[in-house]
Amino acid sequence: MKEILVHIGIGTEALAFLTGMVMFPKYKHTVLKYFPLYLGLVVCLELFCLFFYRVNNVWLFNILTILEFNFFAFIYWNYFNRFNRKTLLAFLVVFNTATAVTCFLGVQKFMVEPIYYSYVTVAFMHVVLIILLFNQMLRSDAGLDEILRDLLFWICLGLLIYFATTLPIHTIRSWEETLGEFRHGLFYVIFSAVLLKNLLFIFGFLWSKKKYTY
Amino acid sequence: MEQKEIYLLIISASATILIFCISLIVLFILFQKRRETYLRQITQIRVEVQEQTLKNISWEIHDNIGQILSTISVYSHGLIHNVPPEFKPKIKESQELIEKAIVEVRALSKALNTDYIKNIGLLESVKIEVERFNRLKFMTTDFRIVGDPYRLNEEAELTMLRILQEFFTNTLKHAQATHLEVIFEYTPLELNIKAEDNGVGFVEKEIRGTGLINMKNRAKVIGAFINFDSKPSRGTRLDLKYKNKLLKHGAN
Numbered sequence: 001m002k003e004i005l006v007h008i009g010i011g012t013e014a015l016a017f018l019t020g021m022v023m024f025p026k027y028k029h030t031v032l033k034y035f036p037l038y039l040g041l042v043v044c045l046e047l048f049c050l051f052f053y054r055v056n057n058v059w060l061f062n063i064l065t066i067l068e069f070n071f072f073a074f075i076y077w078n079y080f081n082r083f084n085r086k087t088l089l090a091f092l093v094v095f096n097t098a099t100a101v102t103c104f105l106g107v108q109k110f111m112v113e114p115i116y117y118s119y120v121t122v123a124f125m126h127v128v129l130i131i132l133l134f135n136q137m138l139r140s141d142a143g144l145d146e147i148l149r150d151l152l153f154w155i156c157l158g159l160l161i162y163f164a165t166t167l168p169i170h171t172i173r174s175w176e177e178t179l180g181e182f183r184h185g186l187f188y189v190i191f192s193a194v195l196l197k198n199l200l201f202i203f204g205f206l207w208s209k210k211k212y213t214y
Numbered sequence: 215m216e217q218k219e220i221y222l223l224i225i226s227a228s229a230t231i232l233i234f235c236i237s238l239i240v241l242f243i244l245f246q247k248r249r250e251t252y253l254r255q256i257t258q259i260r261v262e263v264q265e266q267t268l269k270n271i272s273w274e275i276h277d278n279i280g281q282i283l284s285t286i287s288v289y290s291h292g293l294i295h296n297v298p299p300e301f302k303p304k305i306k307e308s309q310e311l312i313e314k315a316i317v318e319v320r321a322l323s324k325a326l327n328t329d330y331i332k333n334i335g336l337l338e339s340v341k342i343e344v345e346r347f348n349r350l351k352f353m354t355t356d357f358r359i360v361g362d363p364y365r366l367n368e369e370a371e372l373t374m375l376r377i378l379q380e381f382f383t384n385t386l387k388h389a390q391a392t393h394l395e396v397i398f399e400y401t402p403l404e405l406n407i408k409a410e411d412n413g414v415g416f417v418e419k420e421i422r423g424t425g426l427i428n429m430k431n432r433a434k435v436i437g438a439f440i441n442f443d444s445k446p447s448r449g450t451r452l453d454l455k456y457k458n459k460l461l462k463h464g465a466n
Contacts, residue, residue: 127231127235131238134238134239134242138242138245138246138249143246144246144247144250147246157239160239161232161235161236164228164231164234164235165231165232166228167227167228168224168227168228168231169228171224172220172224178217178220179217179220179221180217181217182217182218185221186221186225189228
């Protein structure tokens with residue numbers, strides 16, 4: 001059952017990537033043109049680890065976490081105003097420095113276990129940054145219809161739901177030790193969050209407009 | 215702490231954060247909707263005030279300047295019999311200019327008068343505007359109608375006319391265009407208006423004026439589709455679409 005759900009999760013990620021590629025002309029003039037690159041990377045990594053590199057692959061996902069946050073920071077940077085950019089810059093410096101220092105000092109064992117502190121930090125920072133972005137949208141001249149037709153809104157909504165749901169889960173260091181049999185329940189929560197996130201991405205790709213025209 | 219308790223704690227923490235975020239999104243949408251309603255009301259009031267001002271100006275032009283020009287015309291007709299013959303050609307020329315001025319002033323007065331526009335409709339009003347450009351040799355124009363014309367509701371027609379007038383003004387003032395093409399395409403479902411000039415064009419992000427925003431806001435008020443397509447040196451094209459909302463009533 002779990003294996004099937006993993007396949008479904010990766011399947012929706014691949015579907016989101018493919019939809020993103022098909023709908024590419026819609027948003028190729030924006031900075032979101034790099035978003036399918038990220039989706040493609042995630043799908044490739046998941047498939048590679050699922051079929052060819054099933055054990056001791058945690059370091060790859062640790063690298064992905066660091067790249068992912070820096071990538072989204074780049075996306076947010078292009079949309080943020082001056083005030084929010086300062087917050088983003090502070091978050092970037094704190095996250096990268098803290099991750100580098102904790103891995104260097106051995107607090108987080110980068111090669112052999114997930115970098116939990118960084119995971120939690122990333123989730124928290126994402127939630128804050130997305131709320132800041134929504135706040136900025138609220139203060140702009142754009143109407144609700146215009147916002148709902150913007151791909152950025154659906155990407156942020158997907159990420160917000162995913163990170164908000166998984167933030168407390170990422171605080172657990174060892175699922176088996178801490179939760180025993182109950183760990184399966186958390187797997188379903190993460191699966192639902194991934195599914196919802198990818199469905200929101202797909203919906204965003206399909207529903208968004210190249211140029212809003214009332 | 216028991217494993218079950220930790221599990222429940224994590225699940226409830228996840229649920230709490232998720233509910234918080236969803237509530238935030240719902241609030242965001244509700245707030246945006248309310249804000250939009252207020253903005254629409256403000257735009258509507260602003261448009262009404264503008265229309266009233268234009269109507270007052272139209273009355274002033276018609277009743278004041280128009281009357282003065284008519285009086286001058288009458289005097290000049292009386293004068294022509296009492297002047298030496300060498301002055302007659304000059305007076306005749308002046309009379310012709312006064313007649314021209316009276317025609318233009320009346321046309322301008324009509325173009326500004328809301329009641330007149332509502333009475334004759336969008337199509338006739340645009341025709342008058344375009345003919346005026348031809349008459350004054352501002353630029354060459356091409357006006358075409360495709361399909362069977364029908365009337366839309368008065369407010370929508372008036373708003374669309376104001377959008378087109380703003381577009382024409384921009385074409386005259388900024389575009390340095392020599393040709394303007396206007397197409398009214400009537401289909402049973404909607405009216406598609408295309409207006410295109412061969413002017414200098416623009417890059418939308420670089421536009422500082424309020425003209426484009428005004429046009430978009432006006433279109434928003436009546437729920438019309440509006441799109442500008444322009445590139446430097448390639449002219450500007452306006453697409454304006456409005457659903458035939460009277461179709462349902464007509465069918466009944």
